[in-house]
Amino acid sequence: MEWIDLRSDTVTKPTAEMRKAMAEAEVGDDVYGEDPSINRLQEMAAERTGKEAGLFVSSGTMGNLAAVLSHCNRGEEVILGNLCHTYIYEAGGIAALGGVPPFVVMNQPDGTLLINDVKNAIRKEDVHFPHTRLVMLENTHNRCGGVPLSVEYTQTIADLAHQHGLQVHLDGARIFNAAASLGVTAEALTHPVDSVTFCLSKGLCAPVGSVLCGTRDFIQKARRIRKQLGGGMRQAGILAAAGIIALEKMTGRLTEDHERAKILASGLAQTGGLLLDAGSPFSNMIFANLADAVQLSAAQIAEQFKKKGVLVGVTGERRFRFVTHYWIDDQAVQKITQAWREIYSSLQ
Numbered sequence: 001m002e003w004i005d006l007r008s009d010t011v012t013k014p015t016a017e018m019r020k021a022m023a024e025a026e027v028g029d030d031v032y033g034e035d036p037s038i039n040r041l042q043e044m045a046a047e048r049t050g051k052e053a054g055l056f057v058s059s060g061t062m063g064n065l066a067a068v069l070s071h072c073n074r075g076e077e078v079i080l081g082n083l084c085h086t087y088i089y090e091a092g093g094i095a096a097l098g099g100v101p102p103f104v105v106m107n108q109p110d111g112t113l114l115i116n117d118v119k120n121a122i123r124k125e126d127v128h129f130p131h132t133r134l135v136m137l138e139n140t141h142n143r144c145g146g147v148p149l150s151v152e153y154t155q156t157i158a159d160l161a162h163q164h165g166l167q168v169h170l171d172g173a174r175i176f177n178a179a180a181s182l183g184v185t186a187e188a189l190t191h192p193v194d195s196v197t198f199c200l201s202k203g204l205c206a207p208v209g210s211v212l213c214g215t216r217d218f219i220q221k222a223r224r225i226r227k228q229l230g231g232g233m234r235q236a237g238i239l240a241a242a243g244i245i246a247l248e249k250m251t252g253r254l255t256e257d258h259e260r261a262k263i264l265a266s267g268l269a270q271t272g273g274l275l276l277d278a279g280s281p282f283s284n285m286i287f288a289n290l291a292d293a294v295q296l297s298a299a300q301i302a303e304q305f306k307k308k309g310v311l312v313g314v315t316g317e318r319r320f321r322f323v324t325h326y327w328i329d330d331q332a333v334q335k336i337t338q339a340w341r342e343i344y345s346s347l348q
């Protein structure tokens, strides 16, 4: 069966064009800096984010970890949100492997951190306290509904951080979704920050990889840390070849995924039984709760969807996430809407 998979945009498989480019990729030893495809991808990524240099890494998690370890020494603190990916989903790597403790500030529903909360989190000079070194933002903000952070907000946080001698790292796993959603360039969103990671392997469809971008000096440091983490790959141009197509061909079409998310959201809402989060979707993610009248749990409803060939994300006892991506076309949107209509009417 050909699944309609809405669990995440990480499920996207490479396109035929990517597979062909991978088969034909020019490669070399990237630990020697001699892989032409990797070098090209890194240059393209740096250009797209307006930074001096880029570094191909195996995952977004490795990109964020290498970034934090490059910015911070052991015992230096990073200010981040309680709902951010690095805090929740990266196995505590910054603390476990880097000795970098997080100072946790509450994320607002729109994915931001309050300016005052960040200001108050910056440590004063005192022998009792760790030094604050870094502030982290996430854009789009996954756990806050795929909401984009604006250029103005990013600039305000960066100004505050820089006034206090801190650096800013952006987890821009879905920065091109944020750009598409706001109608701005990715570069406008990354300009205020010192470093950024973005994923090639989510909505951009590449099979593996992320790119960390920043100044030349920063990337040189991050390259050593990547090696230390076991992330120095050899003929990784095979992977970069797909990443190049991701950057050339896939960023411009993300608005289609956002449009389809809107159409799907309105189809689901019209049927009833699902209460969409206010404003959802902001990008390619729809978040919804089961209405009180529905007796079954989200997991049980997901089972029923599965019987109809649709895989949905269950993110709570009564909560769902539906993510649109390259492999969800108009016909799939219709099938999903129809599936929910059938499931919902069978419950009446």
Ligand SMILES: *Cc1c(COP(=O)(O)O)cnc(C)c1O
Pocket: 058, 059, 060, 061, 062, 085, 086, 138, 140, 142, 171, 173, 174, 199, 210
């Ligand atoms: C997916 C994701 C990452 C990185 O995930 P990997 O699976 O390690 O590539 C980082 N941050 C956010 C917000 C993400 O959604």
